[in-house]
Amino acid sequence: MLNDILKILENDARTTPKQIAEMTGMSQAEVSRLIKQALKDRTILKYKAIVNWDQVEDEHVWALIEVKLTPQKDVGFDSVAERIYRFPQTRTVYLVSGTYDLFVLVVGKSNHEIADFVSQKLSHIEGVNETVTQFVLKRYKEDGEIVEGKEEVKRQPVIL
Amino acid sequence: MVSKSKLGVHSKKYHISKRTNQLSPSGIRKFFDLLASIEGVISLGVGEPDYATPWHIVESAIESLEKGQTMYTSNLGMPELRQELARYLQHHYDLQYDPNTELLITVGVSEALDLAMRAILDPGEEVIMPDPHYVAYDACVILAGGKAVTVPTYEEDSFELSAADVEACITDKTRAILIGYPANPTGAVMSREKIAEIAEVARHYGLLVISDEIYAKLVYGVEHTCVAALPDMKEHTILLGGFSKAYAMTGWRIGYAAAPKEIIAAMTKIHQYTMMCAPTMAQVAALEALRSGEESAAEMVEDYGRRRLVMVKGLCDIGLSCFEPKGAFYAFPSIKKTGMTSEEFAEALLKEEKVAVVPGSAFGDCGEGYVRCCYATSMADIEEALTRIKRFVSRHQRS
Incomplete structure (x- = not known):
């Protein structure tokens, strides 16, 4: 139910x-x-809107950052992850399998701000070994919603 | 210069066959024209899902086109599709159909219905069907030279067809009983017991049951009974099914018939001369739907289920009594308390509140006093439509 x-x-x-x-x-x-x-019990974390920021004059820069970690004694990846996700710039933080360990989605006002975040904050955290930053060029689909060009398909108004 | 009358606009210059003229002229035409002239209508008059076809199905068809799979298939339909369909019917109903002789892929259930009628009827032979019924049922019988015999069904009986009433209509010209449950326009589902009684009558009199099960997957809290799967009924049944409603594939025009091999052979004869084969890309899409469409179909049904509850409760709260439709995606409320006919109601509702519903009378005499409301539309539209209908009904309530 x-x-x-x-x-x-x-x-x-x-x-x-x-x-x-x-x-x-x-x-x-x-x-x-x-x-x-x-x-x-935090089964529902929060209610929020999915915003298409491209529609408003407010520059947003998105970057996907792959982070390689060195596990910390006793606490593994969790404490490093926490030190990262506490930064309000991070929007999504996942521990993932594969060639890197953390997937971090960061939103900033400019490339410069994101560059600062990576070089001044992220790379200084103990346990962070290596980062690869990829800037987002275009958002096609956001949280299950097609961002642009979703067309209403017209149905015949009456069909018997 | 050619005058207008010479073009035959209002003349009787062109001979139209008696058979075609026999088809009811569809009094609803006027309503369609009116509808087309009004902007901003919320339509509960549709007869198809509001979903686009699930992407994996669309994608499979695109890929087939890219690969150049653009030729005819076998008249019966692609062998892989028939095999998958046989597996599907075995899995869901424990029915064994030979994919080489007992299954035919058609251009929707519409074509399958037409083929079935033409294959089994000689002039003047009769087909018994419930009233109200889907608009093509009597038309296909008439076009095949037969005679449609209707058996009234009533809201009090949840629009289920009574076996005794069917039996009372049987003459030496009766060839078949044509049913379609879950039903368009009522949303009625026949219980297993009731449908077994119809089957019993069919067996006893050696009649065929033609069962249009296009809405088979769209049932809510009840199980669909496949007529062919009832004991000893496979040899007495022409089972018609399709992909349109369950997989949101109406525009692909793809369906099937499953029947004893002599009947499939006869239907195939007509099909090969009139249709050759169902569109190849639609067959590919149907194959994908059967192989991996179950989940998307289930999600859509779950969603229709929610809208069904909102629609039925909303109509009842307004005071339009509505029996609980357990299948398809239609509610069929009574509008008798307004004192209007179905057509008057539909026309006035459209003009005054811009909500389109289908007059029940379009589906037979027993549909008079009812309107068909399709709930395969967005929740927001359902709620807005209910608000408008409420306003309309309170204005027109007979004191």
Whole structure:
């Protein structure tokens, strides 16, 4: 039941408990209780909008940074990861398999700001061995949503 | 200079066959024209998913085109597709069909229905079908020279077809019983018991059941019963199915018929002269749908299920009584309390509130007093449409 609610909210976070109740056949009180619990135990982390910043005059530069680490005694990668994800510039931080260890998505106002972050902050953290920075040239799809050129397909209004 | 009348615009210069003229002129034409003239309409009048075809299916067809797979296939359809279809029917219904002799790939269920009628009917022979029913059912019977015999079904019985009523219509000219559950326009699903009773009648009188199961996957909280899978029914059934509704593939025009080999041979004869084969790229897409479309189909059904609850509850709250449709993607509320006919209701609702629904009378006499509302549209549109219908109904409530 919680899964149903989460699927609906993941698709549209503005769906109200009343609407969810109608969509699932659950009572509104039960929906509200489950959502409250999910927020409390951080099953739902946050509600937010997916913004296409290209539409507004506010420059944003995105970079994917591959980070190679040296594991720290007793704490492994987690403490290094934490020192990185605490920086507000980092938007996404994943531990990944493959040729590098951390995948870090960084957003800044300019190339310069990101360069500063990498050279002044990231590379100085103990345990960070090597970084490869890749600037994002174009965002095609963001969190499941096509950014540009999503066309409404017209259906015939009445079909028997 | 050629005058307008010489072009035959209003003349009877061109002879149209009696058979075609026999088809109901579709009183709904006027409604379509009106619809086309109004902007900003929310349509609950559609009969197809609001999803685009899942990308993996589209991609498979594009790849086939790139590879140059652009020729005819065998008349029956691509062997791989027929084999996969046989596996599918075995897996879902425990039905064994020989892909070489008992399956035919068609241009949608529409073509399969037409072929079935032409293959089995001689002039004047009768096909029994429920009223209301999908608009092509009686038309295909008439075009094949047959006669459509309708059996009324009622909201009180959840629009299920009664075996006793069917039996009462059987004459020495009856050849088949044509059913389509889950149903368009009502959303009705036949229970296993009720459909077994129809099957029993068919077996007893040596009739065929032609079962249009295009909505088979779209059921909510109940199981779909495949007629051919009932005991001893395979040899009495022409099973029609397709990909349009479950895999959001309406525009691909691809379906199939599964039937005893003598019937498939007869249908194939007509198919090879009129159609040659179903479009090759659509067959490739259908193959991909069968192989790996289950998950995307299930996701869509889950979503329709949510919208169904919102639509049905919304209509009931407005005071338009609506039996619970357990299949397809239609709700079929009664509008009798407004005192209007279905057509009057649909036309006034469109003019006053810009919401399009389909008058139930388009689907037969028993559809009078009802309208078909499709919930395969966005939740936002459903909610807005319900708000508008509520306003409309409270204005037109008969005091």
